[in-house]
Amino acid sequence: MNLRAVLFDVDFTLCRPGPELSAERYGRIAARHGIELDVSRYDLAREAAALNLKRHPELLHDDTIWHRFTAEIFVRMGGPEALASACATEIEQGWEVSENFELFEDALPVLEELRAHGLKLGLVSNTGRNLDEFVAHHRLDVDASLGSGAFGRTKPHPTIFREVLGRLEVEPGDAAMVGDSVEDDVEGARATGIPLAFLLDRENRHPEVPNRLPDLFALPAALGIAVDRS
Numbered sequence: 506m507n508l509r510a511v512l513f514d515v516d517f518t519l520c521r522p523g524p525e526l527s528a529e530r531y532g533r534i535a536a537r538h539g540i541e542l543d544v545s546r547y548d549l550a551r552e553a554a555a556l557n558l559k560r561h562p563e564l565l566h567d568d569t570i571w572h573r574f575t576a577e578i579f580v581r582m583g584g585p586e587a588l589a590s591a592c593a594t595e596i597e598q599g600w601e602v603s604e605n606f607e608l609f610e611d612a613l614p615v616l617e618e619l620r621a622h623g624l625k626l627g628l629v630s631n632t633g634r635n636l637d638e639f640v641a642h643h644r645l646d647v648d649a650s651l652g653s654g655a656f657g658r659t660k661p662h663p664t665i666f667r668e669v670l671g672r673l674e675v676e677p678g679d680a681a682m683v684g685d686s687v688e689d690d691v692e693g694a695r696a697t698g699i700p701l702a703f704l705l706d707r708e709n710r711h712p713e714v715p716n717r718l719p720d721l722f723a724l725p726a727a728l729g730i731a732v733d734r735s
Contacts, residue, residue: 506678506679506700506701507679508624508679508680508681508701508728508729509624509625509673509675509679509680510624510625510626510627510648510670510673510675510679510680510681511619511624511625511626511627511680511681511682511683511724511728512626512627512628512629512666512669512670512680512681512682512683512694512699513626513627513628513629513682513683513684514628514629514630514660514682514683514684514685514686514689514690514705515628515630515632515636515639516606516630516632517685517705517707518683518684518685518690518705518721519608519609519612519628519645519721520606520607520608520609520612520643521606521607521609522600522605522606522607523604523605523606523607525599525602525605526599526600526605526606527547528544528545528547528548528582529544530596530599531544531547531578531579531582531584531592531596532544534592534595534596535579535582535584535588535592538588538591538592540583540584540585540588540592541583542579542582542583542584543582543583544582546581546582546583547578547582549581550577550578550581550582551578553577553581554574554577554578554581555574557574557577558570558574560659561659563658564658564659564660564661564662565657565658565659566631566633566653566654566656566657566658566659568633568654571597571633572590572593572594572597575593575596575597576589576590576592576593577589579592579593579596600632600634601633601634601635603634603635603638603639603641603642603643604642606639606643608643609707609720609721611720611721611722612645612721613645614722615721615722615724615725616645616646616647617646618725618730619724619725619728619730620646622725622730625648625649625673625675626646626647626648627647627648627649627650627651627669627670627672627673628640628645628647628649628650628651628669629650629651629660629665629666629669629682630650630651630652630653630660631652631653631659631660631689632652632653632654633652633653633654634652634654635652635655636650636651636652636655637650648672648673649669649672649673650669651665651668651669651672653665656668659689660684660686660689660690660693661688661689661690661692661693661694661696662693663693663696663697663698666682666693666694666697666699667697670697677697677698677699677700678698678699678700680699680701681699681700681701681702681703681728682694682699682701682702682703683702683703683705683718683721683724684703684704684705685704685705685706685707686704687704687711687714690702690704691703691704691714691716701716701728702716703716703717703718703724703727704716704717704718705718705720705721706718706719707719707720
C-alpha cells in the first residue's frame with residue numbers, strides 16, 4: 506500500500522466537548538426558564554435518545570434529527586415537553602462555537618508526526634458547524650476539512666469520503682481513516698474503498714473490533730511509521 510493520506514473524524518476523535526457543552530449547560534438553560542433538571546440523568550438520557558435516533562434514509566444531513574435528539578435528552582432529564590424545542594435550540598447554539606471544544610492531548614502531536622512523514626491530512630465530520638473556523642481556531646495543520654452540513658450527506662455515505670479525498674487528490678486505496686464510530690467511520694471508509702480504517706476506542710468499549718486504537722499515539726505504529734518518543 507502506498508499510503509499518502511490519513512482522514513480523521515473530529516468530535517470524540519480529535520476533540521471532546523468542553524464545559525460549555527456539558528450536562529450543566531442543559532441545567533443552566535433550563536434554569537433560565539424556571540425549570541430544574543436532574544443533570545445526573547444526562548448520560549442515561551443521552552444513551553436512550555441515541556437509541557431512538559433515526560437517520561435520514563438517504564443519509565442526507567438533517568439538522569431537525571439532531572434537534573429532536575437534543576430535545577429528547579432535555580425531556581429525559583426532567584424538562585417539560587412544552588419547553589423542549591426552545592431549550593434545545595439554545596443548547597445547540599453552543600455546539601457551533603469552536604472554543605467550546607477541547608483537543609485531546611494526543612491530537613496535535615500525532616498530526617504533526619504524520620505531517621513530518623509527508624502524509625496529507627483531512628477531516629471528515631458529521632456536523633453542521635463551520636469546520637474551517639474550527640481548524641483555524643485550534644490551529645490544525647490539515648489539507649482539507651468537510652462537514653456533513655456543508656456537503657449535504659453524512660457518513661457513512663461514501664460520497665463525503667470521496668469528496669475529501671478528491672480535495673486531497675488521493676485515491677481511496679492510498680488512504681487511511683480514523684474515527685470513534687464503527688458504522689460511520691470504519692464501515693463507511695471501507696465501503697468507500699479505503700483499506701485501512703481504525704476505530705479509536707478510548708474507553709475500551711469495542712474489544713471485538715479489529716484495527717482498534719486505545720488512543721491516537723498508537724496510530725503511527727499501526728500505519729507502520731516508526732516514532733522515537735525517547
